[in-house]
Amino acid sequence: GEDSRSFHVSIQGTPLSITSIGETYSVTAVAGGQLILECPEDAVPPPHIEWHWEGSPLREDARRRVLAEGRFLQIRAVGAADGGEYSCRATNALGDTSLRVQVEVHG
Secondary structure (H helix, E strand, O other), X not given: XXXXXXXXXXXXXXXXXXXXXXXXXXXXXXXXXXXXXXXXXXXXXXXXXXXXXXXXXXXXOOOEEEEHHHOEXXXXXXXXXXXXXXXXXXXXXXEEEEEEEEEXXXX
């Protein structure tokens, strides 16, 4: 079968650059802005999605929230400490898939 992936990132009011290196995407965010990462899974049955940061399960807090049953990760008031590797893993009865995003924060 075919395996096609799209990846969408939005930062409100700030420019964004995305480069793809194999299966890892590189995203540049601007400090103080908002970053939304999407785990693009339209699988049936709907997958269970987990987010990780630097290899550990992501802990949600006032600034970092997982939305839409895991499909989106929202980071508000991005700071230098938010940089690093984020990954999402989607698992259902048919298997699992993962996506890695390297976030760099400038400013």
